[in-house]
Amino acid sequence: MSNQPPYEIETDGSDGEVRVHIRGRVDVQCAQHFLDDLVRAAAGSAGDIALDLSSVEYFDSGGSVALLGLQQKLTGSGRALRVEAATAEIEGLLRLIDFEALARPLTQGEAVVESVPERIGQATLDMLADARELVAFIGEVILGLRDALLHPAQVRWLDTWSYMHRTGIAALPIVSLISFLMGLITAFQAAVQLRQFGADIYIADLVGLSITRELGPLMTAIIAAGRSGAAFAAEIGTMKVSEEVDALTTMGLDRTRFLVTPKVLALLFMLPCLTLYADVVGILGGLAVASGGFDIPIVVYLRQTAFAMSAWDVFSGLLKSVAFALLIAGVGCLRGFQAQTGAASVGRITTSAIVAGIFLIIVTDAIFTVLFHYWA
Protein backbone atom coordinates (compact mmCIF):
# COMPACT_ATOMS: atom_id res chain seq x y z
CA MET A 1 0.00 0.00 0.00
CA SER A 2 1.41 3.35 -0.99
CA ASN A 3 1.26 6.36 1.31
CA GLN A 4 -1.03 8.18 -1.09
CA PRO A 5 -4.57 6.85 -0.56
CA PRO A 6 -6.55 6.04 -3.74
CA TYR A 7 -9.37 8.36 -2.67
CA GLU A 8 -9.84 12.06 -1.92
CA ILE A 9 -11.85 13.59 0.91
CA GLU A 10 -13.27 17.10 0.90
CA THR A 11 -15.34 18.69 3.64
CA ASP A 12 -17.60 21.73 3.62
CA GLY A 13 -20.51 23.06 5.63
CA SER A 14 -21.03 24.87 8.87
CA ASP A 15 -21.26 23.64 12.46
CA GLY A 16 -24.85 22.49 11.89
CA GLU A 17 -23.86 19.65 9.53
CA VAL A 18 -20.59 18.70 7.90
CA ARG A 19 -20.74 17.42 4.34
CA VAL A 20 -17.98 15.04 3.37
CA HIS A 21 -17.39 14.38 -0.35
CA ILE A 22 -15.43 11.30 -1.34
CA ARG A 23 -13.94 10.56 -4.73
CA GLY A 24 -11.88 7.65 -6.06
CA ARG A 25 -11.51 4.13 -4.77
CA VAL A 26 -12.14 2.88 -1.25
CA ASP A 27 -11.04 -0.73 -0.87
CA VAL A 28 -10.34 -3.10 1.95
CA GLN A 29 -6.59 -2.38 1.89
CA CYS A 30 -7.08 1.27 2.84
CA ALA A 31 -10.02 0.76 5.21
CA GLN A 32 -8.17 1.80 8.36
CA HIS A 33 -6.66 4.81 6.60
CA PHE A 34 -10.09 5.79 5.33
CA LEU A 35 -11.62 5.51 8.80
CA ASP A 36 -8.84 7.66 10.29
CA ASP A 37 -9.40 10.32 7.59
CA LEU A 38 -13.16 10.30 8.18
CA VAL A 39 -12.71 10.66 11.93
CA ARG A 40 -10.32 13.57 11.35
CA ALA A 41 -12.81 15.22 8.98
CA ALA A 42 -15.59 14.78 11.53
CA ALA A 43 -13.47 16.17 14.35
CA GLY A 44 -13.53 19.59 12.68
CA SER A 45 -17.02 20.31 13.99
CA ALA A 46 -19.59 19.14 16.49
CA GLY A 47 -22.53 18.59 14.12
CA ASP A 48 -23.90 15.61 12.22
CA ILE A 49 -22.12 14.19 9.20
CA ALA A 50 -23.58 13.84 5.71
CA LEU A 51 -21.62 11.70 3.29
CA ASP A 52 -21.58 12.17 -0.45
CA LEU A 53 -20.48 8.94 -2.12
CA SER A 54 -21.85 9.71 -5.58
CA SER A 55 -18.43 10.13 -7.22
CA VAL A 56 -16.85 7.00 -5.74
CA GLU A 57 -15.56 4.60 -8.40
CA TYR A 58 -15.05 1.57 -6.21
CA PHE A 59 -16.34 0.85 -2.74
CA ASP A 60 -16.24 -2.52 -1.03
CA SER A 61 -16.79 -3.90 2.44
CA GLY A 62 -13.59 -2.18 3.55
CA GLY A 63 -15.42 1.11 3.00
CA SER A 64 -18.52 -0.17 4.75
CA VAL A 65 -16.56 -1.24 7.78
CA ALA A 66 -14.97 2.20 7.97
CA LEU A 67 -18.43 3.79 7.86
CA LEU A 68 -19.49 1.45 10.64
CA GLY A 69 -16.48 2.50 12.70
CA LEU A 70 -17.24 6.19 12.12
CA GLN A 71 -20.87 5.70 13.03
CA GLN A 72 -19.93 4.06 16.30
CA LYS A 73 -17.57 6.91 17.15
CA LEU A 74 -20.22 9.54 16.33
CA THR A 75 -23.02 7.79 18.19
CA GLY A 76 -20.80 7.78 21.26
CA SER A 77 -20.81 11.59 21.21
CA GLY A 78 -24.48 11.94 20.29
CA ARG A 79 -23.99 12.79 16.63
CA ALA A 80 -25.48 11.12 13.57
CA LEU A 81 -24.10 9.83 10.29
CA ARG A 82 -26.11 9.67 7.12
CA VAL A 83 -25.32 8.83 3.54
CA GLU A 84 -26.70 11.68 1.53
CA ALA A 85 -25.90 10.48 -1.95
CA ALA A 86 -24.40 7.32 -3.34
CA THR A 87 -24.23 5.30 -6.52
CA ALA A 88 -26.74 2.49 -6.98
CA GLU A 89 -24.05 -0.11 -6.29
CA ILE A 90 -23.03 1.45 -2.99
CA GLU A 91 -26.65 1.75 -1.93
CA GLY A 92 -27.13 -1.95 -2.66
CA LEU A 93 -24.08 -2.81 -0.63
CA LEU A 94 -25.04 -0.64 2.33
CA ARG A 95 -28.60 -1.95 2.29
CA LEU A 96 -27.28 -5.48 2.84
CA ILE A 97 -25.52 -4.48 6.02
CA ASP A 98 -27.45 -4.29 9.24
CA PHE A 99 -25.63 -1.38 10.87
CA GLU A 100 -27.88 -1.41 13.91
CA ALA A 101 -27.18 -5.06 14.70
CA LEU A 102 -23.45 -4.59 14.18
CA ALA A 103 -23.41 -1.62 16.56
CA ARG A 104 -24.56 -3.83 19.43
CA PRO A 105 -21.70 -5.32 21.37
CA LEU A 106 -21.17 -9.04 20.90
CA THR A 107 -22.33 -11.14 23.80
CA GLN A 108 -19.16 -12.87 24.80
CA GLY A 109 -19.31 -16.32 26.30
CA GLU A 110 -18.16 -16.23 29.91
CA ALA A 111 -14.49 -17.10 29.92
CA VAL A 112 -13.88 -19.64 32.64
CA VAL A 113 -10.64 -18.88 34.44
CA GLU A 114 -9.36 -21.86 36.39
CA SER A 115 -6.91 -21.53 39.23
CA VAL A 116 -3.70 -23.59 39.28
CA PRO A 117 -4.92 -26.15 41.86
CA GLU A 118 -8.13 -26.54 39.86
CA ARG A 119 -6.18 -27.21 36.70
CA ILE A 120 -3.86 -29.68 38.44
CA GLY A 121 -6.87 -31.43 39.89
CA GLN A 122 -8.62 -31.53 36.51
CA ALA A 123 -5.48 -32.87 34.80
CA THR A 124 -5.13 -35.59 37.45
CA LEU A 125 -8.75 -36.62 37.07
CA ASP A 126 -8.37 -36.65 33.26
CA MET A 127 -5.28 -38.84 33.58
CA LEU A 128 -7.03 -41.26 35.90
CA ALA A 129 -10.03 -41.42 33.58
CA ASP A 130 -7.68 -42.09 30.65
CA ALA A 131 -5.86 -44.84 32.57
CA ARG A 132 -9.19 -46.42 33.44
CA GLU A 133 -10.27 -46.24 29.82
CA LEU A 134 -7.00 -47.84 28.73
CA VAL A 135 -7.39 -50.71 31.19
CA ALA A 136 -10.99 -51.24 30.08
CA PHE A 137 -9.94 -51.17 26.45
CA ILE A 138 -7.08 -53.64 26.97
CA GLY A 139 -9.69 -55.87 28.61
CA GLU A 140 -11.88 -55.48 25.51
CA VAL A 141 -8.89 -56.37 23.33
CA ILE A 142 -8.19 -59.50 25.38
CA LEU A 143 -11.84 -60.55 25.16
CA GLY A 144 -11.58 -60.02 21.41
CA LEU A 145 -8.54 -62.29 21.33
CA ARG A 146 -10.42 -64.94 23.32
CA ASP A 147 -13.25 -64.77 20.77
CA ALA A 148 -10.69 -65.12 18.01
CA LEU A 149 -9.36 -68.29 19.67
CA LEU A 150 -12.84 -69.73 20.19
CA HIS A 151 -14.12 -68.85 16.71
CA PRO A 152 -11.11 -68.60 14.41
CA ALA A 153 -13.36 -68.57 11.36
CA GLN A 154 -14.73 -65.16 12.39
CA VAL A 155 -11.33 -63.51 12.41
CA ARG A 156 -10.73 -61.31 9.39
CA TRP A 157 -7.62 -63.14 8.28
CA LEU A 158 -7.12 -61.17 5.07
CA ASP A 159 -6.90 -57.94 7.06
CA THR A 160 -4.67 -59.61 9.62
CA TRP A 161 -2.36 -60.83 6.87
CA SER A 162 -2.08 -57.35 5.37
CA TYR A 163 -1.34 -55.81 8.80
CA MET A 164 1.30 -58.48 9.40
CA HIS A 165 2.97 -57.42 6.21
CA ARG A 166 2.80 -53.74 7.11
CA THR A 167 3.86 -54.06 10.76
CA GLY A 168 6.40 -56.85 10.29
CA ILE A 169 8.00 -57.28 6.90
CA ALA A 170 7.91 -53.58 6.01
CA ALA A 171 9.70 -52.81 9.30
CA LEU A 172 12.66 -55.10 8.55
CA PRO A 173 14.99 -52.47 7.04
CA ILE A 174 14.70 -49.99 9.90
CA VAL A 175 14.85 -52.75 12.56
CA SER A 176 17.98 -54.17 10.89
CA LEU A 177 19.71 -50.81 10.83
CA ILE A 178 18.84 -49.82 14.40
CA SER A 179 19.65 -53.17 16.01
CA PHE A 180 22.91 -53.59 14.09
CA LEU A 181 23.98 -50.14 15.28
CA MET A 182 22.84 -50.90 18.84
CA GLY A 183 25.02 -54.03 18.85
CA LEU A 184 27.89 -52.07 17.39
CA ILE A 185 27.61 -49.23 19.90
CA THR A 186 27.29 -51.59 22.88
CA ALA A 187 30.35 -53.53 21.73
CA PHE A 188 32.43 -50.37 21.36
CA GLN A 189 31.40 -48.99 24.75
CA ALA A 190 32.10 -52.35 26.40
CA ALA A 191 35.44 -52.79 24.64
CA VAL A 192 36.84 -49.51 25.93
CA GLN A 193 36.29 -50.63 29.54
CA LEU A 194 37.06 -54.33 29.16
CA ARG A 195 40.28 -53.76 27.25
CA GLN A 196 41.84 -52.15 30.36
CA PHE A 197 41.63 -55.54 32.03
CA GLY A 198 42.53 -57.57 28.96
CA ALA A 199 39.00 -58.95 29.06
CA ASP A 200 38.08 -58.22 25.41
CA ILE A 201 36.39 -61.58 25.00
CA TYR A 202 33.65 -60.56 27.44
CA ILE A 203 32.35 -58.14 24.78
CA ALA A 204 30.45 -61.20 23.54
CA ASP A 205 28.78 -61.74 26.94
CA LEU A 206 27.85 -58.10 27.34
CA VAL A 207 26.49 -57.64 23.84
CA GLY A 208 24.62 -60.94 23.85
CA LEU A 209 22.95 -60.40 27.21
CA SER A 210 22.08 -56.71 26.84
CA ILE A 211 20.75 -57.14 23.33
CA THR A 212 18.56 -60.17 23.96
CA ARG A 213 17.31 -59.15 27.39
CA GLU A 214 16.87 -55.39 26.98
CA LEU A 215 17.91 -53.54 23.86
CA GLY A 216 16.44 -55.89 21.26
CA PRO A 217 12.90 -55.99 22.65
CA LEU A 218 12.97 -52.33 23.70
CA MET A 219 14.26 -50.80 20.49
CA THR A 220 12.00 -52.97 18.34
CA ALA A 221 8.99 -52.02 20.45
CA ILE A 222 9.79 -48.31 20.21
CA ILE A 223 10.11 -48.61 16.44
CA ALA A 224 6.78 -50.45 16.32
CA ALA A 225 5.13 -47.76 18.47
CA GLY A 226 6.32 -45.09 16.03
CA ARG A 227 5.37 -47.04 12.91
CA SER A 228 2.44 -49.29 13.72
CA GLY A 229 0.91 -47.69 16.81
CA ALA A 230 0.76 -44.34 15.01
CA ALA A 231 -0.63 -45.95 11.85
CA PHE A 232 -3.38 -47.75 13.79
CA ALA A 233 -4.39 -44.55 15.58
CA ALA A 234 -4.42 -42.47 12.38
CA GLU A 235 -6.35 -45.11 10.46
CA ILE A 236 -9.06 -45.65 13.06
CA GLY A 237 -9.11 -41.91 13.86
CA THR A 238 -9.79 -41.02 10.23
CA MET A 239 -12.47 -43.70 10.06
CA LYS A 240 -14.03 -42.24 13.19
CA VAL A 241 -13.98 -38.71 11.78
CA SER A 242 -15.57 -39.81 8.51
CA GLU A 243 -18.27 -41.75 10.41
CA GLU A 244 -17.07 -45.14 9.16
CA VAL A 245 -16.89 -46.44 12.73
CA ASP A 246 -20.49 -45.31 13.26
CA ALA A 247 -21.47 -47.13 10.06
CA LEU A 248 -19.99 -50.36 11.43
CA THR A 249 -21.85 -49.89 14.71
CA THR A 250 -25.20 -49.28 13.05
CA MET A 251 -24.71 -52.40 10.92
CA GLY A 252 -24.62 -54.23 14.23
CA LEU A 253 -21.01 -55.25 13.69
CA ASP A 254 -18.47 -55.48 16.48
CA ARG A 255 -15.82 -52.78 16.15
CA THR A 256 -13.33 -54.90 18.10
CA ARG A 257 -13.64 -57.85 15.74
CA PHE A 258 -13.45 -55.69 12.63
CA LEU A 259 -10.94 -53.04 13.52
CA VAL A 260 -8.98 -54.08 16.59
CA THR A 261 -8.45 -57.85 16.59
CA PRO A 262 -6.72 -58.03 13.17
CA LYS A 263 -4.27 -55.30 14.19
CA VAL A 264 -3.56 -56.79 17.62
CA LEU A 265 -3.14 -60.31 16.24
CA ALA A 266 -0.78 -59.08 13.56
CA LEU A 267 1.42 -57.18 15.99
CA LEU A 268 1.28 -59.96 18.62
CA PHE A 269 2.72 -62.31 16.05
CA MET A 270 5.12 -59.95 14.28
CA LEU A 271 6.70 -58.10 17.21
CA PRO A 272 8.30 -61.22 18.79
CA CYS A 273 9.51 -62.25 15.30
CA LEU A 274 11.02 -58.82 14.78
CA THR A 275 12.56 -58.96 18.25
CA LEU A 276 14.19 -62.33 17.55
CA TYR A 277 15.48 -60.94 14.28
CA ALA A 278 16.79 -57.82 16.07
CA ASP A 279 18.58 -60.05 18.60
CA VAL A 280 20.43 -61.85 15.81
CA VAL A 281 21.33 -58.67 13.93
CA GLY A 282 22.42 -56.96 17.17
CA ILE A 283 24.77 -59.81 18.02
CA LEU A 284 26.13 -59.57 14.47
CA GLY A 285 26.78 -55.87 15.12
CA GLY A 286 28.81 -56.79 18.19
CA LEU A 287 30.58 -59.46 16.20
CA ALA A 288 31.54 -56.94 13.54
CA VAL A 289 33.24 -54.73 16.13
CA ALA A 290 34.89 -57.60 17.99
CA SER A 291 36.34 -59.30 14.93
CA GLY A 292 37.02 -56.15 12.95
CA GLY A 293 38.33 -53.88 15.68
CA PHE A 294 39.60 -56.14 18.45
CA ASP A 295 40.90 -59.19 16.59
CA ILE A 296 38.63 -61.71 18.24
CA PRO A 297 38.05 -64.63 15.84
CA ILE A 298 34.46 -65.07 14.73
CA VAL A 299 34.21 -68.65 15.99
CA VAL A 300 35.56 -67.68 19.40
CA TYR A 301 33.11 -64.79 19.65
CA LEU A 302 30.14 -66.95 18.74
CA ARG A 303 31.17 -69.75 21.11
CA GLN A 304 31.59 -67.20 23.92
CA THR A 305 28.14 -65.77 23.14
CA ALA A 306 26.55 -69.21 23.25
CA PHE A 307 28.36 -70.00 26.50
CA ALA A 308 27.28 -66.75 28.17
CA MET A 309 23.61 -66.91 27.27
CA SER A 310 20.81 -69.19 28.30
CA ALA A 311 17.56 -69.82 26.49
CA TRP A 312 15.81 -67.80 29.22
CA ASP A 313 17.63 -64.62 28.19
CA VAL A 314 16.12 -64.79 24.71
CA PHE A 315 12.78 -66.08 25.95
CA SER A 316 12.37 -63.34 28.57
CA GLY A 317 12.96 -60.76 25.84
CA LEU A 318 10.32 -62.38 23.64
CA LEU A 319 7.90 -62.52 26.57
CA LYS A 320 8.31 -58.79 27.05
CA SER A 321 7.77 -58.14 23.34
CA VAL A 322 4.42 -59.94 23.51
CA ALA A 323 3.31 -57.56 26.29
CA PHE A 324 4.67 -54.59 24.33
CA ALA A 325 2.75 -55.67 21.24
CA LEU A 326 -0.51 -55.80 23.18
CA LEU A 327 0.09 -52.33 24.62
CA ILE A 328 1.22 -50.69 21.37
CA ALA A 329 -1.69 -52.06 19.35
CA GLY A 330 -4.12 -51.45 22.22
CA VAL A 331 -3.19 -47.85 22.86
CA GLY A 332 -3.00 -47.15 19.10
CA CYS A 333 -6.54 -48.43 18.52
CA LEU A 334 -7.89 -46.75 21.67
CA ARG A 335 -6.50 -43.37 20.66
CA GLY A 336 -8.05 -43.86 17.22
CA PHE A 337 -11.49 -44.33 18.77
CA GLN A 338 -10.92 -41.21 20.88
CA ALA A 339 -10.68 -38.99 17.79
CA GLN A 340 -13.29 -36.20 17.81
CA THR A 341 -13.74 -34.34 14.55
CA GLY A 342 -11.48 -32.80 12.01
CA ALA A 343 -7.92 -33.15 10.82
CA ALA A 344 -6.30 -31.59 13.89
CA SER A 345 -7.87 -34.19 16.14
CA VAL A 346 -6.36 -37.03 14.08
CA GLY A 347 -2.95 -35.37 14.44
CA ARG A 348 -3.36 -35.09 18.20
CA ILE A 349 -4.43 -38.68 18.78
CA THR A 350 -1.62 -39.97 16.56
CA THR A 351 0.97 -38.07 18.60
CA SER A 352 -0.65 -39.28 21.78
CA ALA A 353 -0.60 -42.89 20.54
CA ILE A 354 3.18 -42.73 20.08
CA VAL A 355 3.89 -40.92 23.35
CA ALA A 356 1.60 -43.13 25.40
CA GLY A 357 2.94 -46.21 23.60
CA ILE A 358 6.58 -45.41 24.41
CA PHE A 359 5.67 -44.49 28.00
CA LEU A 360 3.85 -47.78 28.51
CA ILE A 361 6.70 -49.74 26.93
CA ILE A 362 9.28 -48.25 29.31
CA VAL A 363 7.09 -48.66 32.41
CA THR A 364 6.25 -52.25 31.51
CA ASP A 365 9.89 -52.97 30.80
CA ALA A 366 10.83 -51.70 34.27
CA ILE A 367 8.18 -53.89 35.87
CA PHE A 368 9.39 -56.95 33.94
CA THR A 369 13.00 -56.30 34.86
CA VAL A 370 12.19 -56.16 38.57
CA LEU A 371 9.95 -59.24 38.34
CA PHE A 372 12.54 -61.30 36.47
CA HIS A 373 15.22 -60.22 38.89
CA TYR A 374 13.46 -61.68 41.92
CA TRP A 375 12.07 -64.63 40.04
CA ALA A 376 15.28 -65.92 38.53
Added chain:
Amino acid sequence: MSAAPHDDSPIIEVCDLVAGYGETVVLEDITFTVARGERLLICGGSGCGKTTVLRHIIGLARPLAGSVRIEGEDIWAADELTRRHIQRKFGVSFQSGALFGSLTLGENVALPIAEYTTLPATMIASLVRMKLGLVSLDGFQDFMIAELSGGMKKRAALARAIALDPRIVFFDEPSAGLDPVTSVELDELIVQISRSLQMTIVAVSHELASIFTIADRVIMLDGKAKTIIATGRPAELRDTHPDPRVHAFFNRTPLEQVVGQSA
Protein backbone atom coordinates in the same frame (compact mmCIF):
# COMPACT_ATOMS: atom_id res chain seq x y z
CA MET B 1 -18.85 -2.86 -7.25
CA SER B 2 -15.59 -4.01 -8.66
CA ALA B 3 -16.61 -4.03 -12.28
CA ALA B 4 -16.21 -0.78 -14.10
CA PRO B 5 -19.66 -0.32 -15.64
CA HIS B 6 -18.38 0.45 -19.13
CA ASP B 7 -16.26 -2.69 -19.36
CA ASP B 8 -18.10 -5.16 -21.57
CA SER B 9 -15.35 -7.75 -22.00
CA PRO B 10 -16.17 -11.13 -20.49
CA ILE B 11 -14.70 -11.77 -17.04
CA ILE B 12 -14.12 -15.48 -17.68
CA GLU B 13 -13.30 -17.03 -21.04
CA VAL B 14 -12.98 -20.77 -21.39
CA CYS B 15 -11.68 -21.77 -24.80
CA ASP B 16 -11.53 -25.30 -26.30
CA LEU B 17 -10.95 -26.79 -22.88
CA VAL B 18 -10.20 -30.50 -22.73
CA ALA B 19 -10.68 -31.73 -19.21
CA GLY B 20 -9.56 -35.03 -17.81
CA TYR B 21 -7.28 -36.95 -15.54
CA GLY B 22 -4.11 -38.53 -16.87
CA GLU B 23 -4.95 -40.12 -20.23
CA THR B 24 -8.70 -40.14 -19.67
CA VAL B 25 -10.62 -37.34 -21.35
CA VAL B 26 -13.72 -36.51 -19.34
CA LEU B 27 -14.90 -33.54 -21.38
CA GLU B 28 -13.70 -31.84 -24.55
CA ASP B 29 -14.49 -28.86 -26.72
CA ILE B 30 -15.69 -26.78 -23.75
CA THR B 31 -15.98 -23.15 -24.83
CA PHE B 32 -17.98 -20.49 -23.06
CA THR B 33 -17.68 -17.01 -21.60
CA VAL B 34 -19.12 -15.40 -18.52
CA ALA B 35 -20.08 -11.72 -18.55
CA ARG B 36 -19.38 -9.42 -15.61
CA GLY B 37 -22.11 -9.65 -13.00
CA GLU B 38 -23.65 -12.67 -14.65
CA ARG B 39 -24.79 -15.73 -12.70
CA LEU B 40 -23.88 -18.80 -14.70
CA LEU B 41 -24.79 -22.29 -13.68
CA ILE B 42 -23.07 -25.40 -14.96
CA CYS B 43 -25.40 -28.36 -14.74
CA GLY B 44 -25.72 -31.92 -15.91
CA GLY B 45 -26.37 -35.39 -14.61
CA SER B 46 -24.28 -37.00 -11.91
CA GLY B 47 -20.78 -37.85 -13.08
CA CYS B 48 -20.89 -35.67 -16.19
CA GLY B 49 -17.80 -33.73 -15.15
CA LYS B 50 -19.31 -30.53 -13.75
CA THR B 51 -16.96 -30.40 -10.80
CA THR B 52 -14.04 -31.33 -13.06
CA VAL B 53 -14.69 -28.28 -15.25
CA LEU B 54 -14.87 -26.11 -12.14
CA ARG B 55 -11.55 -27.48 -10.84
CA HIS B 56 -9.92 -26.60 -14.16
CA ILE B 57 -11.28 -23.05 -14.10
CA ILE B 58 -10.20 -22.30 -10.53
CA GLY B 59 -6.69 -23.60 -11.06
CA LEU B 60 -6.83 -26.88 -9.14
CA ALA B 61 -6.42 -29.19 -12.12
CA ARG B 62 -4.43 -28.50 -15.29
CA PRO B 63 -6.46 -28.89 -18.50
CA LEU B 64 -5.21 -31.40 -21.09
CA ALA B 65 -5.66 -28.64 -23.69
CA GLY B 66 -7.30 -25.26 -24.12
CA SER B 67 -7.22 -22.11 -22.05
CA VAL B 68 -9.01 -20.48 -19.15
CA ARG B 69 -8.82 -16.69 -18.97
CA ILE B 70 -9.88 -14.69 -15.97
CA GLU B 71 -10.10 -10.96 -16.71
CA GLY B 72 -7.98 -11.64 -19.77
CA GLU B 73 -5.21 -13.46 -17.93
CA ASP B 74 -4.61 -17.09 -18.82
CA ILE B 75 -4.56 -18.89 -15.49
CA TRP B 76 -2.74 -21.94 -16.86
CA ALA B 77 -0.17 -20.10 -18.99
CA ALA B 78 0.89 -18.09 -15.93
CA ASP B 79 3.61 -19.11 -13.55
CA GLU B 80 2.81 -20.21 -10.01
CA LEU B 81 3.08 -16.72 -8.52
CA THR B 82 0.89 -15.06 -11.15
CA ARG B 83 -1.61 -17.87 -10.82
CA ARG B 84 -1.91 -17.22 -7.11
CA HIS B 85 -2.40 -13.55 -7.89
CA ILE B 86 -5.21 -14.41 -10.31
CA GLN B 87 -6.73 -16.77 -7.77
CA ARG B 88 -7.07 -13.90 -5.32
CA LYS B 89 -9.63 -12.34 -7.67
CA PHE B 90 -12.11 -15.06 -6.84
CA GLY B 91 -13.54 -16.87 -3.88
CA VAL B 92 -14.54 -20.51 -3.87
CA SER B 93 -17.21 -22.16 -1.78
CA PHE B 94 -16.54 -25.89 -1.74
CA GLN B 95 -19.16 -28.60 -1.71
CA SER B 96 -18.60 -29.65 1.89
CA GLY B 97 -17.62 -26.18 3.08
CA ALA B 98 -13.90 -26.98 3.42
CA LEU B 99 -13.76 -24.81 6.53
CA PHE B 100 -10.70 -25.38 8.68
CA GLY B 101 -11.74 -27.56 11.59
CA SER B 102 -8.92 -26.39 13.82
CA LEU B 103 -10.09 -22.75 13.69
CA THR B 104 -13.23 -21.07 14.96
CA LEU B 105 -15.78 -19.70 12.52
CA GLY B 106 -14.48 -16.16 13.05
CA GLU B 107 -10.88 -17.23 12.47
CA ASN B 108 -11.89 -19.02 9.27
CA VAL B 109 -13.33 -15.82 7.79
CA ALA B 110 -10.51 -13.67 9.20
CA LEU B 111 -7.79 -15.86 7.68
CA PRO B 112 -7.81 -14.46 4.11
CA ILE B 113 -8.33 -10.89 5.37
CA ALA B 114 -5.41 -11.12 7.79
CA GLU B 115 -3.19 -12.77 5.18
CA TYR B 116 -3.85 -10.34 2.33
CA THR B 117 -4.33 -6.99 4.06
CA THR B 118 -2.41 -4.95 6.59
CA LEU B 119 -5.47 -4.02 8.62
CA PRO B 120 -5.28 -3.90 12.42
CA ALA B 121 -7.00 -6.64 14.45
CA THR B 122 -9.99 -4.51 15.49
CA MET B 123 -10.73 -3.65 11.87
CA ILE B 124 -10.47 -7.30 10.85
CA ALA B 125 -12.81 -8.28 13.69
CA SER B 126 -15.47 -5.83 12.54
CA LEU B 127 -15.03 -6.90 8.90
CA VAL B 128 -15.53 -10.51 9.98
CA ARG B 129 -18.62 -9.49 11.90
CA MET B 130 -19.96 -7.70 8.86
CA LYS B 131 -19.36 -10.71 6.60
CA LEU B 132 -20.94 -13.07 9.10
CA GLY B 133 -23.84 -10.64 9.46
CA LEU B 134 -24.43 -10.89 5.69
CA VAL B 135 -24.99 -14.64 6.03
CA SER B 136 -26.85 -14.29 9.37
CA LEU B 137 -24.09 -15.89 11.42
CA ASP B 138 -23.07 -12.86 13.49
CA GLY B 139 -22.61 -14.00 17.07
CA PHE B 140 -21.24 -17.42 16.10
CA GLN B 141 -17.65 -16.18 15.76
CA ASP B 142 -16.32 -18.35 18.59
CA PHE B 143 -18.01 -21.56 17.45
CA MET B 144 -15.81 -24.37 16.25
CA ILE B 145 -16.71 -25.65 12.79
CA ALA B 146 -17.79 -29.01 14.19
CA GLU B 147 -20.46 -27.23 16.23
CA LEU B 148 -22.20 -25.77 13.15
CA SER B 149 -25.10 -27.40 11.30
CA GLY B 150 -24.93 -28.24 7.60
CA GLY B 151 -26.75 -25.08 6.53
CA MET B 152 -24.57 -22.92 8.78
CA LYS B 153 -21.43 -24.47 7.29
CA LYS B 154 -22.60 -23.64 3.78
CA ARG B 155 -23.30 -20.04 4.79
CA ALA B 156 -19.98 -19.86 6.59
CA ALA B 157 -18.23 -21.09 3.44
CA LEU B 158 -19.99 -18.31 1.53
CA ALA B 159 -18.83 -15.75 4.11
CA ARG B 160 -15.24 -16.93 3.77
CA ALA B 161 -15.48 -16.95 -0.03
CA ILE B 162 -16.58 -13.29 -0.08
CA ALA B 163 -14.22 -12.20 2.70
CA LEU B 164 -12.04 -10.15 0.36
CA ASP B 165 -14.83 -8.86 -1.91
CA PRO B 166 -13.79 -11.00 -4.87
CA ARG B 167 -15.11 -10.18 -8.31
CA ILE B 168 -16.06 -13.79 -8.95
CA VAL B 169 -17.37 -16.46 -6.59
CA PHE B 170 -17.40 -20.12 -7.57
CA PHE B 171 -19.81 -22.52 -5.91
CA ASP B 172 -19.64 -26.27 -6.03
CA GLU B 173 -23.11 -27.62 -5.29
CA PRO B 174 -24.22 -24.63 -3.19
CA SER B 175 -27.30 -26.29 -1.75
CA ALA B 176 -26.47 -29.99 -1.90
CA GLY B 177 -27.46 -31.84 1.23
CA LEU B 178 -29.66 -29.09 2.66
CA ASP B 179 -33.35 -29.20 3.38
CA PRO B 180 -35.57 -27.40 0.81
CA VAL B 181 -36.17 -24.35 3.00
CA THR B 182 -32.54 -23.82 3.98
CA SER B 183 -31.56 -24.57 0.40
CA VAL B 184 -33.81 -21.91 -1.13
CA GLU B 185 -32.74 -19.42 1.52
CA LEU B 186 -29.11 -19.97 0.65
CA ASP B 187 -29.83 -19.70 -3.08
CA GLU B 188 -31.63 -16.41 -2.55
CA LEU B 189 -28.83 -15.16 -0.33
CA ILE B 190 -26.38 -15.90 -3.14
CA VAL B 191 -28.51 -13.99 -5.63
CA GLN B 192 -28.98 -11.05 -3.25
CA ILE B 193 -25.30 -10.78 -2.40
CA SER B 194 -24.20 -11.12 -6.00
CA ARG B 195 -26.64 -8.39 -7.07
CA SER B 196 -25.69 -5.99 -4.32
CA LEU B 197 -21.96 -6.59 -4.54
CA GLN B 198 -21.94 -6.91 -8.37
CA MET B 199 -20.29 -10.27 -8.14
CA THR B 200 -20.05 -12.74 -10.96
CA ILE B 201 -21.27 -16.16 -9.88
CA VAL B 202 -20.30 -19.48 -11.44
CA ALA B 203 -22.01 -22.38 -9.74
CA VAL B 204 -22.11 -26.09 -10.36
CA SER B 205 -25.33 -27.81 -9.45
CA HIS B 206 -27.78 -30.45 -10.54
CA GLU B 207 -30.60 -29.26 -8.31
CA LEU B 208 -33.37 -27.85 -10.48
CA ALA B 209 -34.62 -25.53 -7.74
CA SER B 210 -31.17 -23.95 -7.39
CA ILE B 211 -30.79 -23.66 -11.14
CA PHE B 212 -34.03 -21.71 -11.50
CA THR B 213 -33.32 -19.49 -8.49
CA ILE B 214 -29.70 -18.62 -9.15
CA ALA B 215 -29.01 -18.80 -12.85
CA ASP B 216 -29.21 -16.09 -15.49
CA ARG B 217 -27.83 -18.61 -17.92
CA VAL B 218 -27.21 -22.35 -17.83
CA ILE B 219 -24.63 -24.53 -19.49
CA MET B 220 -25.57 -28.18 -19.61
CA LEU B 221 -22.91 -30.85 -19.86
CA ASP B 222 -23.45 -34.45 -20.82
CA GLY B 223 -21.25 -37.31 -19.70
CA LYS B 224 -21.80 -39.47 -22.79
CA ALA B 225 -21.42 -36.67 -25.33
CA LYS B 226 -18.46 -35.46 -23.25
CA THR B 227 -19.22 -31.82 -24.00
CA ILE B 228 -21.71 -28.96 -23.68
CA ILE B 229 -25.07 -29.99 -25.10
CA ALA B 230 -27.10 -26.87 -24.34
CA THR B 231 -26.74 -23.23 -23.35
CA GLY B 232 -29.46 -20.75 -22.53
CA ARG B 233 -31.79 -19.29 -19.96
CA PRO B 234 -33.22 -21.93 -17.61
CA ALA B 235 -36.82 -21.41 -18.66
CA GLU B 236 -35.87 -21.68 -22.34
CA LEU B 237 -34.08 -24.96 -21.79
CA ARG B 238 -37.02 -26.32 -19.87
CA ASP B 239 -39.76 -25.30 -22.29
CA THR B 240 -38.41 -25.08 -25.79
CA HIS B 241 -35.12 -26.95 -26.13
CA PRO B 242 -35.39 -29.71 -28.76
CA ASP B 243 -32.74 -32.05 -27.27
CA PRO B 244 -34.49 -34.92 -25.40
CA ARG B 245 -31.63 -35.09 -22.84
CA VAL B 246 -32.12 -31.43 -21.96
CA HIS B 247 -35.86 -31.83 -21.88
CA ALA B 248 -35.60 -34.86 -19.59
CA PHE B 249 -33.24 -33.08 -17.19
CA PHE B 250 -35.24 -29.89 -16.86
CA ASN B 251 -38.61 -31.61 -16.62
CA ARG B 252 -37.50 -34.44 -14.32
CA THR B 253 -38.65 -37.20 -16.66
CA PRO B 254 -36.84 -40.48 -17.34
CA LEU B 255 -34.72 -40.21 -20.47
CA GLU B 256 -35.97 -43.49 -22.04
CA GLN B 257 -39.50 -42.19 -22.06
CA VAL B 258 -38.56 -38.95 -23.80
CA VAL B 259 -36.36 -40.70 -26.33
CA GLY B 260 -39.14 -43.23 -26.94
CA GLN B 261 -41.62 -40.48 -27.71
CA SER B 262 -39.34 -38.57 -30.02
CA ALA B 263 -38.16 -41.67 -31.92
